[in-house]
Amino acid sequence: MSALRDGSLLTGRELRHWARQPATPIFGTLFQIMLLLMFAFLFGGAIDLPGGGDYTSFLLPGMLALTMLFGLEGTMTAIGADTKKGITDRFRSMPISSAGVVLGRAGADLAVSVLNLVVLLIGGLLIGWRVTGGPGGALLAVLLLLWLRFAFLWVGIFLGLTFRSEGASMAVQILVWPLGFLSNAFVSPETMPGWIAAVSNVNPISATATAVRELFGNPTGATGGFFADNALALAVAWPLLLTLVFLPLSARAYRRLRS
Amino acid sequence: MTSPALEARALRKRFGTTAALDGFDLTVARGSVHGLLGPNGAGKSTAVRCLTTLARYDEGSAFVDGLDVALEGAAVRRRIGLVGQSAAVDEVLGGRENLVLFGRLSGLPKAAARSRADELLERFDLVDAATRAVSTYSGGMRRRLDIAASLLLRPAVLFLDEPTTGLDPRARNEVWRAVRDVVALGTTVLLTTQYLDEADQLADRISMLRAGRVIAEGTPEELKRRLGRDLLRVVVTEVGDLPRASAVLASIAGAEPVVDEAERSASVAVGSPTDALLKAARGLENVPLDDLGIRRPTLDEVFLTLTDTTTEVAA
Numbered sequence: 001m002s003a004l005r006d007g008s009l010l011t012g013r014e015l016r017h018w019a020r021q022p023a024t025p026i027f028g029t030l031f032q033i034m035l036l037l038m039f040a041f042l043f044g045g046a047i048d049l050p051g052g053g054d055y056t057s058f059l060l061p062g063m064l065a066l067t068m069l070f071g072l073e074g075t076m077t078a079i080g081a082d083t084k085k086g087i088t089d090r091f092r093s094m095p096i097s098s099a100g101v102v103l104g105r106a107g108a109d110l111a112v113s114v115l116n117l118v119v120l121l122i123g124g125l126l127i128g129w130r131v132t133g134g135p136g137g138a139l140l141a142v143l144l145l146l147w148l149r150f151a152f153l154w155v156g157i158f159l160g161l162t163f164r165s166e167g168a169s170m171a172v173q174i175l176v177w178p179l180g181f182l183s184n185a186f187v188s189p190e191t192m193p194g195w196i197a198a199v200s201n202v203n204p205i206s207a208t209a210t211a212v213r214e215l216f217g218n219p220t221g222a223t224g225g226f227f228a229d230n231a232l233a234l235a236v237a238w239p240l241l242l243t244l245v246f247l248p249l250s251a252r253a254y255r256r257l258r259s
Numbered sequence: 260m261t262s263p264a265l266e267a268r269a270l271r272k273r274f275g276t277t278a279a280l281d282g283f284d285l286t287v288a289r290g291s292v293h294g295l296l297g298p299n300g301a302g303k304s305t306a307v308r309c310l311t312t313l314a315r316y317d318e319g320s321a322f323v324d325g326l327d328v329a330l331e332g333a334a335v336r337r338r339i340g341l342v343g344q345s346a347a348v349d350e351v352l353g354g355r356e357n358l359v360l361f362g363r364l365s366g367l368p369k370a371a372a373r374s375r376a377d378e379l380l381e382r383f384d385l386v387d388a389a390t391r392a393v394s395t396y397s398g399g400m401r402r403r404l405d406i407a408a409s410l411l412l413r414p415a416v417l418f419l420d421e422p423t424t425g426l427d428p429r430a431r432n433e434v435w436r437a438v439r440d441v442v443a444l445g446t447t448v449l450l451t452t453q454y455l456d457e458a459d460q461l462a463d464r465i466s467m468l469r470a471g472r473v474i475a476e477g478t479p480e481e482l483k484r485r486l487g488r489d490l491l492r493v494v495v496t497e498v499g500d501l502p503r504a505s506a507v508l509a510s511i512a513g514a515e516p517v518v519d520e521a522e523r524s525a526s527v528a529v530g531s532p533t534d535a536l537l538k539a540a541r542g543l544e545n546v547p548l549d550d551l552g553i554r555r556p557t558l559d560e561v562f563l564t565l566t567d568t569t570t571e572v573a574a
Contacts, residue, residue, distance in 0.1 A: 002366070009363050017351045020392060086347035090408070093311045093341040095333060096364050258315050 003099040010104020011111060014078075025112070029119045036063055036123050039186055050190040053219025060124040061141070061218055062185030065209040067116045068149040069180050073173055075109050075156025080164055088257070098254055106153055113149045117142065132217030141215035144235045148208045151239035154246035161253035184209055188221030201227040204242065207234035262325040264289045264416050264447035265310065270319035272305055272471075279305040280316065281471035287416075287449060287464075292442055294462030295451040296562065302471035303451035304344070307420045310449070311341045324415040340409030340417045344424060346401040347408075348393050354404050355380060355389040362411045372411075379407040383437055399430030403437050410441065417441055419450045423457060435460060455558040467562070479558060486561040490554040491535045492526035496547040501525060507542040511535050523549070 189197040210231035222228035265287035308314035362372030516527035529535040
């Protein structure tokens with residue numbers, strides 16, 4: 001119980017940061033909109049979808065999944081900053097459970113992601129993206145996206161606690177790009193050379209993007225195959241696997257602060 | 260309540276092959292200020308991290324407020340406050356928001372956290388800046404807020420790890436005043452510092468650390484007396500009297516004084532200062548003097564003697 005209370009207090013801390021420094025969420029949001037418009041209008045015309053369909057409707061779910069990946073940077077930066085400034089040590093010298101500290105991070109980061117999703121969904125609606133599936137499916141799609149974000153949370157906490165130099169966070173900021181592009185977020189793997197297509201297909205982001213496309217009733221850009229047929233199961237399984245690996249690693253990294 | 264506020268016995272802590280703590284002993288009486296003094300790498304911060312449950316020690320035992328640090332970590336954390344080397348407060352939030360947040364995280368109900376925050380803002384003279392973002396605070400204000408945040412639960416022991424490192428002299432004075440206020444409330448303080456005058460100003464007792472172990476312990480006066488030698492110094496009015504004065508000093512101390520013609524002074528180390536001073540006063544009766552006195556060694560001299568790794572010190 002006290003962990004939940006601490007978690008909600010620390011989530012509140014993050015929301016206060018937004019109120020005090022609105023530039024950060026505003027520019028984050030503008031960046032997403034820019035990326036959406038750039039792909040929809042600059043590149044979109046040149047991209048043909050296997051299986052047909054409107055590119056904007058294909059793109060938006062991909063952007064949503066990609067945003068979950070980009071959230072990882074925010075987690076890593078926030079964890080790194082608190083550790084560096086001694087705030088993590090202050091928490092650890094106080095009667096707060098470590099579960100509370102983590103729940104606070106989770107709450108704050110999921111709140112950021114919900115904001116990002118809402119902005120992108122509204123932006124998508126404005127440029128012609130539509131949900132043609134049922135409301136139940138749409139809700140499930142949003143939950144799958146947050147499930148993916150939850151998994152990346154543990155990756156971010158692990159990276160933030162383990163690699164604390166400025167260079168490391170810079171490296172992650174750069175590496176999320178190839179990781180994001182080697183997926184079906186922007187382009188269908190069916191149009192890619194063989195081995196790149198294989199990498200893109202196994203990318204957890206692709207599984208979530210395809211599942212979300214199906215649930216929203218948007219074109220998937222896939223004409224068949226294992227990954228398209230099992231997208232929903234993979235969108236549940238991939239984040240679960242990431243969580244199973246990185247949650248214990250994060251816990252270990254947190255304990256290691258004690259060494 | 261008869262146990263000391265803080266006790267460590269033969270603590271050992273190893274990082275790889277280097278021993279950060281190598282048989283560290285410490286006893287701090289309730290209500291006192293204890294200084295841990297030593298150069299960088301002597302093990303001061305490691306000692307604090309071990310005593311505040313932030314790091315595990317490999318061997319030995321430690322008690323805070325009678326609680327075993329290794330076994331009762333959660334209870335220990337309720338009885339301590341820690342001010343680390345960097346001001347661990349949220350820069351974006353205001354001072355009051357910080358205190359209320361940390362108070363509530365410490366388990367205080369909302370109303371109690373608020374009134375405690377206001378009380379501490381008042382005490383540490385931060386009322387005017389209470390709603391401003393901490394990023395606009397001066398170094399001294401930030402430290403004071405940091406100390407206030409460590410006192411929310413009225414800890415039995417407050418740990419201050421180099422609280423004035425990197426502060427300008429004015430901010431340093433502000434922090435010293437804050438520490439004295441904390442002590443006046445009856446809180447026991449363990450203070451680490453590299454600054455001798457800081458230990459001299461604030462600490463009731465000092466432990467000097469070298470290579471993870473305490474090499475000398477006592478009140479600042481005891482340490483100066485024990486480890487530094489008093490200096491008998493005379494300043495003559497006429498430089499021509501200097502050889503005569505020097506001879507008198509030599510006969511008292513049994514050693515050749517150091518003579519400085521520009522200062523018209525002669526000085527020599529003496530074993531029993533009062534006795535030497537009386538003898539000098541008698542011996543120099545007919546010589547016009549500007550000054551005659553005993554100069555206590557500074558803590559700096561003691562410190563340098565002790566931390567010079569070539570010196571052997573009998574503990």
